[in-house]
Amino acid sequence: SVEEVKGYIDQHADELVQRLADAVAIRSVSSDPSRRPDCVQMGEHVAEWIKKLGGTVEMVDLGFQDEKTSPGLKLPPIVLGQLGNDPTKPTVALYGHYDVQPADKNDGWNTDPWLLTQVDGKLYGRGSTDDKGPLLSWFWVVEAFQKVGRPIPVNLKFCFEGMEESGSVGLEKVVEEQCKPGKFLSDVDYFCVSDNYWLGTKKPCVTYGLRGMAYFFLEIEGPKQDLHSGLFGGVVHEPMVDLTKLFAKLVESDGKILVPKVSETVRKLTAEESKTYESIDFDPEEFRQTVGSDRLSKKGKASILQHRWRFPSLSIHGIEGAFSGPGAKTVIPRKVIGKFSLRLVPDQDPKEIERLVQEYLNGEFAKLNSPNKMKVYVYHGAKAWLSPTDHPNYEAARRAVKEVYGVDPDLTREGGSIPIVLTFQEASGKNVLLLPVGCGDDGAHSQNEKLNRVNYINGCKLLAHYFEEISKAGK
Amino acid sequence: SVEEVKGYIDQHADELVQRLADAVAIRSVSSDPSRRPDCVQMGEHVAEWIKKLGGTVEMVDLGFQDEKTSPGLKLPPIVLGQLGNDPTKPTVALYGHYDVQPADKNDGWNTDPWLLTQVDGKLYGRGSTDDKGPLLSWFWVVEAFQKVGRPIPVNLKFCFEGMEESGSVGLEKVVEEQCKPGKFLSDVDYFCVSDNYWLGTKKPCVTYGLRGMAYFFLEIEGPKQDLHSGLFGGVVHEPMVDLTKLFAKLVESDGKILVPKVSETVRKLTAEESKTYESIDFDPEEFRQTVGSDRLSKKGKASILQHRWRFPSLSIHGIEGAFSGPGAKTVIPRKVIGKFSLRLVPDQDPKEIERLVQEYLNGEFAKLNSPNKMKVYVYHGAKAWLSPTDHPNYEAARRAVKEVYGVDPDLTREGGSIPIVLTFQEASGKNVLLLPVGCGDDGAHSQNEKLNRVNYINGCKLLAHYFEEISKAGK
Ligand SMILES: [Zn+2]
Ligand SMILES: [Zn+2]
Ligand SMILES: [Zn+2]
Ligand SMILES: [Zn+2]
The missing domain is CATH 3.40.630.10 (Zn peptidases)
Incomplete structure (x- = not known):
């Protein structure tokens, strides 16, 4: 048996x-x-x-x-x-x-x-x-x-x-x-x-x-080579500065996604679905301890589960091309690639999300009036x-x-x-x-x-x- | 001879x-x-x-x-x-x-x-x-x-x-x-x-x-370990998000330093000093070509030289602890250390600049209402x-x-x-x-x-x- x-x-x-x-x-x-x-x-x-x-x-x-x-x-x-x-x-x-x-x-x-x-x-x-x-x-x-x-x-x-x-x-x-x-x-x-x-x-x-995924590369390219911040700092538009400006426009500290119209692409929460979260065995406090943060950005069982499962999230992962080692390096990187991703939910389509992000960031980048070159695209995408x-x-x-x-x-x-x-x-x-x-x-x-x-x-x-x-x- | x-x-x-x-x-x-x-x-x-x-x-x-x-x-x-x-x-x-x-x-x-x-x-x-x-x-x-x-x-x-x-x-x-x-x-x-x-x-x-130098470490620490952005994205305050928010508050794309009162610490430009720039052999266009940018953030010989020599600059160098490799990694880093520096000029004192930056960033960080821990300090400093x-x-x-x-x-x-x-x-x-x-x-x-x-x-x-x-x- x-x-x-x-x-x-x-x-x-x-x-x-x-x-x-x-x-x-x-x-x-x-x-x-x-x-x-x-x-x-x-x-x-x-x-x-x-x-x-x-x-x-x-x-x-x-x-x-x-x-x-x-x-x-x-x-x-x-x-x-x-x-x-x-x-x-x-x-x-x-x-x-x-x-x-x-x-x-x-x-x-x-x-x-x-x-x-x-x-x-x-x-x-x-x-x-x-x-x-x-x-x-x-x-x-x-x-x-x-x-x-x-x-x-x-x-x-x-x-x-x-x-x-x-x-x-x-x-x-x-x-x-x-x-x-x-x-x-x-x-x-x-x-x-x-x-x-x-x-x-x-x-x-x-x-x-x-959830699905739209993993973005946000490339900003300026000078033809890395520059010494002492010799050149103050007169060049630094790609890293432009990148941090755009990063800051993506999401709030509490997780609110700032890319317009993204929330409209999310399937509406019905009363029926809402009920399913009630019976699930999930302890928000135990979860918070697993994370190790003093406070989560969402409160209560249903809200936490919904934001992990059925609402999109946007995370900023890092930067390729910038200084990343320990200690101090006084470089102005010539080209940086910011990495961020959205976790997608029904009924979001990675292609549509890419379009919304591009439209938004192209507009925000234009406001910077920077001579640098900016490109943002989905490196890999998948539906929920x-x-x-x-x-x-x-x-x-x-x-x-x-x-x-x-x-x-x-x-x-x-x-x-x-x-x-x-x-x-x-x-x-x-x-x-x-x-x-x-x-x-x-x-x-x-x-x-x-x-x-x-x-x-x-x-x-x-x-x-x-x-x-x-x-x-x-x- | x-x-x-x-x-x-x-x-x-x-x-x-x-x-x-x-x-x-x-x-x-x-x-x-x-x-x-x-x-x-x-x-x-x-x-x-x-x-x-x-x-x-x-x-x-x-x-x-x-x-x-x-x-x-x-x-x-x-x-x-x-x-x-x-x-x-x-x-x-x-x-x-x-x-x-x-x-x-x-x-x-x-x-x-x-x-x-x-x-x-x-x-x-x-x-x-x-x-x-x-x-x-x-x-x-x-x-x-x-x-x-x-x-x-x-x-x-x-x-x-x-x-x-x-x-x-x-x-x-x-x-x-x-x-x-x-x-x-x-x-x-x-x-x-x-x-x-x-x-x-x-x-x-x-x-x-x-110029002198105030090289800053801006540390933001949150969860007790790196997190998977799929499992945790949407409910945690991500240290990288907080860092990019603060980075974006430091300087404009055109190099304007946003930390209040920093410009007041700069020795005033006299008419006598202004004259010294006139005779210097310096070709802004040749310099622009050396940089390789389509356009510099300052125009004209005197302005470019002054912003390289006698005005402070702020550069963002990179981030320690975030994802920095090629390709895609879906990590939420638990702790990131942003690296930026100011080039100092007469009569700036690194200690005073540190105080101004701390006062400003502590205030900006408080506005984020984030449970993460933030610390900003001068890693090494030197007067001009x-x-x-x-x-x-x-x-x-x-x-x-x-x-x-x-x-x-x-x-x-x-x-x-x-x-x-x-x-x-x-x-x-x-x-x-x-x-x-x-x-x-x-x-x-x-x-x-x-x-x-x-x-x-x-x-x-x-x-x-x-x-x-x-x-x-x-x-
Ligand atoms: Zn040397
Ligand atoms: Zn050297
Ligand atoms: Zn696996
Ligand atoms: Zn895995």
């Missing part, structure tokens, strides 16, 4: 932690060209596990990254794996990513980010929760079924990429291609994505919505995603959660963006489920990223039940 | 270029801790030359840099050298620095910055003009006097540091100490500094003024410097220029800051002269820094004449 499967997982928990440590040790930072060999190694590591479990693997070669900005840099492969092809069983496809965010001990990590370190039941390490732990869980539950001699109740297809943290370069085309009749993903009945987190730290959830939840895929997931955790999961949305989720839904016409493993305080993309050991082990058990439940739903 | 000395220099020009290449090849970047051994090596290289020429050297050990920010990092030594101690001759002290700004081929250099490359009479390489070329010139003129068998008409004292590009850590204390009675610099009659540039590209000049020019030191320099170039030099000021110049003047009570070697388009601190070969060789000849002329002025 599934109980035996879960028993096997419990008995091998230490081994599963060690295997996660092996994966974390591979520094598969997709944004760092010098770490590209580690990304490729991590892709092979994942492929090896599929083969060890008796599956077949195709490594999709995506060719080279951007020839202009990164000449000669090969993309890490997409790993397409298959396990089982019983025509009587439904086929579940899993998406995950084997690349990770950058990490450096000096950025404020308490432990070596590449050495999985267990402290008080927490497994600290880059990629522990985003996304190596959740991705590997699928292998361990397959192994557990096999070891206890129980047939896996579904056919499995894996789709793992190594560029998620760098814009999922190449993935969308592959997914669209593989969803065509007769191709790898064409016979998938249900999609499941394990790349998000519980809302809080105590109650599990199942996720049906994501929403799934219906009255679907067997979601019902199976909710029953699986109840079996493992003894509670009904909250139905949640999330503020982050996983553009490929929308692609899976639109290219296949099938339902896509987000089934999170980690907690809301795991710190994906931050210093001291962690995955609770209990979430890791329960994540495996959750999948065991999900396999059982979805197999009952049939094809 | 001096003609023989100059002849020797001409005959050995290729050798002098090769020796500059040897020095440029030593990557003595003082701001990069990993290059500290190169800085020490460059200090030893300079000391070796003094010894080869028959001088004596003391290497002043400055101990460790900042134990908090750079634990275990030793400072490069100050090289104090002496050549000659004839009590009948005046003693001239020379200041220069053997460290350089960072440089990377990928920053936009057309040639390897560490391989001195001659193109069309220009010697390209980091440190060629700032300050290795001018510093080494002093050795070559000494050697030339010796080789043609002519006694050097002055006693020489050298004071060379290796931290000028990083705030001259430790130098001020050493100079103040060495100016005390009986100490190394106590018997110096004239100071000469070779660490600035001609105003333009054609006419030599002698420099009697420098002005020297009287009706002094034998300046008169000797002017005659030397006339001998080499056949024209009377312009008397100029400069917009940059060399804080130690003021210290020399105040600690010794002696006159300090700035005698530039390189051209206004040399690009110190920029990509493709260069020193014209002709300036390098004429710089040596200029010093030969300066030795002669200053020896006539006596002690």
Whole structure:
């Protein structure tokens, strides 16, 4: 029975932690060209596990990254794996990513980010929760079924990429291609994505919505070279000054977006939707402590959740080309590229948002009367995603959660963006489920990223039940 | 005669270029801790030359840099050298620095910055003009006097540091100490500094003024860790947003400083001073082309010169702690440190400017109603410097220029800051002269820094004449 499967997982928990440590040790930072060999190694590591479990693997070669900005840099492969092809069983496809965010001990990590370190039941390490732990869980539950001699109740297809943290370069085309009749993903009945987190730290959830993204580059270019601020300061229009003027026009400290008409593109909040926030288990004070700010810019459960899930936000990330080191440098940078992004919601379209931002910033820049050259454009964009939840895929997931955790999961949305989720839904016409493993305080993309050991082990058990439940739903 | 000395220099020009290449090849970047051994090596290289020429050297050990920010990092030594101690001759002290700004081929250099490359009479390489070329010139003129068998008409004292590009850590204390009675610099009659540039590209000049500096760190700290903009964007007060709001309040695109009362601290422009700008050889259009902007923020010779020399400027240099790489990263940085600086003029005091900036930014930050923590302070400050020019030191320099170039030099000021110049003047009570070697388009601190070969060789000849002329002025 599934109980035996879960028993096997419990008995091998230490081994599963060690295997996660092996994966974390591979520094598969997709944004760092010098770490590209580690990304490729991590892709092979994942492929090896599929083969060890008796599956077949195709490594999709995506060719080279951007020839202009990164000449000669090969993309890490997409790993397409298959396990089982019983025509009587439904086929579940899993998406995950084997690349990770950058990490450096000096950025404020308490432990070596590449050495999985267990402290008080927490497994600290880059990629522990985003996304190596959740991705590997699928292998361990397959192994557990096999070891206890129980047939896996579904056919499995894996789709793992190594560029998620760098814009999922190449993935969308592959997914669209593989969803065509007769191709790898064409016979998938249900999609499941394990790349998000519980809302809080105590109650599990199942996720049906994501915000989209419009990531902007705001370039300002002036002098033909960097200038010494002593020799030239006072007589040149400095690109950095123009950039900060425009940055300051984008958003208020409290998060209010200043780009005109953006709020008009947001789907109206209905009374019906308003009600759904009431029952969700979310503690604003616990959330505030996770953030660590003295005060959040929104007050109350519903307002906070709505501003994370269903209203757009605008964040300013940084500047390329300006002085960024420690200490003092008296440079006037000749060209700076400001980086900011809007998280998009239904019914916003990245193209329309780009147009609004361009119209607004072109106007604001003209007011500066600067001889510098300004250009603003979307570097990558993606629409928000929403799934219906009255679907067997979601019902199976909710029953699986109840079996493992003894509670009904909250139905949640999330503020982050996983553009490929929308692609899976639109290219296949099938339902896509987000089934999170980690907690809301795991710190994906931050210093001291962690995955609770209990979430890791329960994540495996959750999948065991999900396999059982979805197999009952049939094809 | 001096003609023989100059002849020797001409005959050995290729050798002098090769020796500059040897020095440029030593990557003595003082701001990069990993290059500290190169800085020490460059200090030893300079000391070796003094010894080869028959001088004596003391290497002043400055101990460790900042134990908090750079634990275990030793400072490069100050090289104090002496050549000659004839009590009948005046003693001239020379200041220069053997460290350089960072440089990377990928920053936009057309040639390897560490391989001195001659193109069309220009010697390209980091440190060629700032300050290795001018510093080494002093050795070559000494050697030339010796080789043609002519006694050097002055006693020489050298004071060379290796931290000028990083705030001259430790130098001020050493100079103040060495100016005390009986100490190394106590018997110096004239100071000469070779660490600035001609105003333009054609006419030599002698420099009697420098702007000072107040380099500010503007720290804003909020969440306890970096946050994912998807999960947290919309409900937190982002430190980067607050920083850009404050940055935007500092200065207009046209350079107008917005900090109240700063303009009141500037010495008034008199009719007499106004007249001095008329005769200076300066081509605003040529200057604009050097900058490479379509349009400068000031118009006309006098206005441009005044805003570079005798009015303060405010430049925004960059941000520490924000995303600064290529590509896209969706981070909300937890803490950012904005870097900006004011170039100060008579009669501004860095302490007073710090107070004005703090008062203003504290008020502006309060208006943001942000829960983040803000702190703004001067990281390093220095007053402006002005020297009287009706002094034998300046008169000797002017005659030397006339001998080499056949024209009377312009008397100029400069917009940059060399804080130690003021210290020399105040600690010794002696006159300090700035005698530039390189051209206004040399690009110190920029990509493709260069020193014209002709300036390098004429710089040596200029010093030969300066030795002669200053020896006539006596002690
Ligand atoms: Zn992820
Ligand atoms: Zn991620
Ligand atoms: Zn210098
Ligand atoms: Zn310099």
